[in-house]
Amino acid sequence: MCCQLPEGGGRWVGSGQEFQEIQPEFRELRMIKTKRVLSALALSVGSLMCASTAWSQHGTDVSQGDWPDYNGNMAAQRYSPLDQINADNVGDLEIAWRLPTGDFGDNPEYNATFTPLEVDGVLYTTIGSQRDVVAIDATSGEVLWQWESIDSQERYDNAPRKGSGRGLAIWRDGDESRLLVITPGFYLVSLDAETGTLDPEFGDNGIIDMQEGLRLGPGREDIDIGSSMPPFVMNNVVVVGPAMAVSMRPPSMANVKGDVRAYDVRTGEHLWTFHTIPRPGEFGYDTWLDGSADYTGNTGVWAPMSGDPELGHVYLPVEAPTGDRYGGDRPGDNLFGTSLVAVDIETGERQWHYQIIRHDIWDWDNPAAPILADLPNGRKIVMQVTKQAYVYTFDRETGEPIWPIEDLPVPAGDVPGEWYAATQPFPTKPAGFDRQGITEDDLIDYTPELRAAALEAIQPFRLGTNLYSPPSVRGAEDGTQGTLSLPSATGGANWEGAAMDPETGMLYVPSRTVVAVLSVAKDENSDIDYSMALGVRVPRAMGLPIVKPPYGRITAIDMVEGEHEWMVANADTPSIIADNPALEGVDLPRTGVETRSGLLLTKTLLFAGEGTGGGPYLRAHDKQTGEIVAEIEMPGTQTGQPFTYEHNGKQYIAMVVSGQGQPSELVAYALP
Structure with missing residues (x-):
């Protein structure tokens, strides 16, 4: 036997050896199948190695060639200083190894979005539909051990966020290493990183039931809460933010509240809870009128978090309250809905906050990890990229805006019973990185016929000429079916976030330009007055998007000056546009695709895939100009975030790819 088997719960599987022991109280949660992980799971050459042999290298951050955080580091910069792969040789990249995911979990995943960590030559990641955890040799793709999730079937079936997660x-x-993962059924689990076994010193034999201690929605029997993002670990504290089901058509105005909770990473002791919807007497409770804070839910933190270990601040990107399209039953500004909140990592006490949208009825949650940077001019900032295509930028210690944010009037709507905020905050710098609001000038005009078709297509709708034009009722008195809005509820930016170059102060933001219809109607199956209307489609003109391209883009922003440096369309013009008969003879620009790419920054290059729904290409861009240096065709479309690491003198770039009718797979590239 080449590895010492651990004592206590969990299971180690690898190198032909099998170990299985489940804590007694969890024996009935899920039937565990003991199985041998064969080297055939990874399409590479080499024998399966014991986990301990892969820990011979040491390194704890990107400067030493590792990728130890979901976004590379606690600052969420998605940057690595590695430069073995550069503009001169990036076109020579070839597949080093591939790991199919189809054999993990009860059902194959065809659109996996997880991003592994890499430390000392070992990758760690969630995988499979049940969100198992595996350790993988970083140079060969061989699976070293696998831990199977402990969710019961009922707990899993009722989970709002299933699958492998992110x-x-x-x-x-020192010599201790633990992996922290949140299961679909909302257990927080601590595993020994070397063996994959449950940590008996943490919580209840390695497990904390996150469904305990919740503030449930009055009258709701279901528990609509879970998470797909990793927990955040800093200063020996693990912080968990929750996610609920999408709230476009909620079954009730009441729901479980999205409180953020923190635990001692060694013992699992509960340290603090931050109430994203304040309790009576707490700061912000008075921003909920008519007692609506008592029953409203959601307002979780489903996006990744970030933190400053020296300040001891963890930054929470809070989502909107219950009811993505209607808030008449929660009148008021609704703190801390759609806010950026800095809390003390040890106590959970609020240090500062900024509400980015008052009374959110657009589903413009804060979707991405706040990005921290020490700029070349000495400023220490935190940036929140948003669905509405702004970068809100603050001093990360005090919360003071770096550039003025203007409080400007926004239009009220006419949905019966709705409460409208009179103003919203508009940053003066940087300018929006994608289209904001829609007018007739935004409509396509390749030919007179297409222009006429676009004008006709918008006739049943109101135009959302202001960024914050509100939803309207389907079948309103003026005969309209809803309000056209830009960006849509998926951005702008979304969970992919952005990438920050700490050496130059340049921020790179991927975004998409997609029109949405903000339309609400009565929902007989809910006690909420209005929900997203069904059956109202986004208009098109002769099969084409009604607005001008680009439809997917990458924008480079100088965060020292707050100015845009360049913008490029992300992806070539898709065939569904290029081959449209209405465009015959038209000299089209490069349109990009209606997807959001995952970005990776290295010392010399910006890497971008095309994201879910795009093509199977990874492009390397010149960071200074946006020019494409190389284009690599992959086995599938990039759906997980790309990341990079170096081990044994070789740099790798890896990511999850999906599509082509096959289960997702993890693919690593390296130079020959």
Whole structure:
């Protein structure tokens, strides 16, 4: 036997050896199938190695060639200083190894979005439909061990966020290493990183039931809460933000509240809870009128978090309250809905906050990890990229805006019973990185016929000429079916976030330009007055998007000056547009695709895929100009975030790809 088997719960599987022991109280949660992980799971050459042999290298951050956080580091910069792969040789990249995911979990995943961590030559990641955890040799793709999730079938079936999720977190202290993962059924689990076994010193034999201690929605028997993002670990504290089901058509105005909770990473002791919807007497409770804070839910933190270990601040990108399209039953500004909140990592006490949208009725949650940077001019900032295509920028210690944010009037609507905020905050710098609001000038005009078709297509709708033009009723008195809005509820930016170059102060933001219809109607199956209307489609003109391209883009922003440097369309013009008969003879620009790419920054290059729904290409861009240096065709479309690491003198770039009718797979590239 080449590895010492652990004592206590969990299971180690690898190198032909099998170990299985489940804590007694969890024996009935899920039937565990003992199985041998064969090297055939990874399409690479080499024998399966024991986990301990892969820990011979040490390194704890991107400067030493590792990728120990979901976004590379606690600052969420998605940057690595590695430069073995550069503009001169990036076109020579070839597949080093591939790991199919179809054999993990009860059902194959065809659109996996997880991003592994890499430390000392070992990748750690969630995988499979049940969100198992595996350790993988970073140079060969061989699976070293696998831990199977402990959710019961009922707990899993009722989970609002299923599947492999986006990943996990790691904690290290000397020779100790732990992996922290949240299961679909909402258990927080601590695993020994070397063996994959449950940590008996953490919580209840390695497990904390996150459904305990919730503030449930009055009258709701279901527990609509879970998470797909990794927990956040800093200063020996693990912080968990929750996610609920999408709230476009909620079954009730009441729901479980999205409180953020923190635990001692060694013992699992509960340290603090931050109430994203304040209790009576707490700061912000008075922003909920008519007692609506008592029953309203959601307002979770489903996006990744970030933190400053020296300040001891963890930054929470809070989502909107219950009812993505209607808030008449929650009158008021609704703190801390759609806010950026800095809390103390040890106590959970609020240090500062900024509400980015008052009384959100657009589903413009804060979707991405706040990005921290020490700029070349000495400023220490935090940036929140948003669905509405702004970068809100603050001093990360005090919360003071770096550039003025103007409070401007916004239009009220006429949905019966709705409460409208009179103003919203508009940053003066940087300018929006995508289209904001829609007018007739935004409509396509390749030919007179297409222009006429676009004008006709918008006739049944109101035009959302202001960024914050509100939803309207389907079948309103003026005969309209809703309000056209730009960006849509999926951005702008979304969970992919952005990438920050700490050496130059340049921020790179991927975004999409997609029109949405903000239309509400009565819902007989809910006690909420209005929900998203069904059956109202986004208009098109002769099969084409009604607005001008680009439909997917990458924007480079100088965060020292707050000015845009360049913008490029992301992806070539898709055939569904290029081959449209209405465009015959038209000299089209490069349109990009209606997807959001995952970005990776290295010392010399910006890497971008095309994201879910795009093509199977990874492009390397010149960071200074946006010019494409190389284009690599992959086995599938990039759906997980790309990341990079170096081990044994070789740099790798890896990511999850999906599509082509096959289950998702993890693919790593390297130079020959």
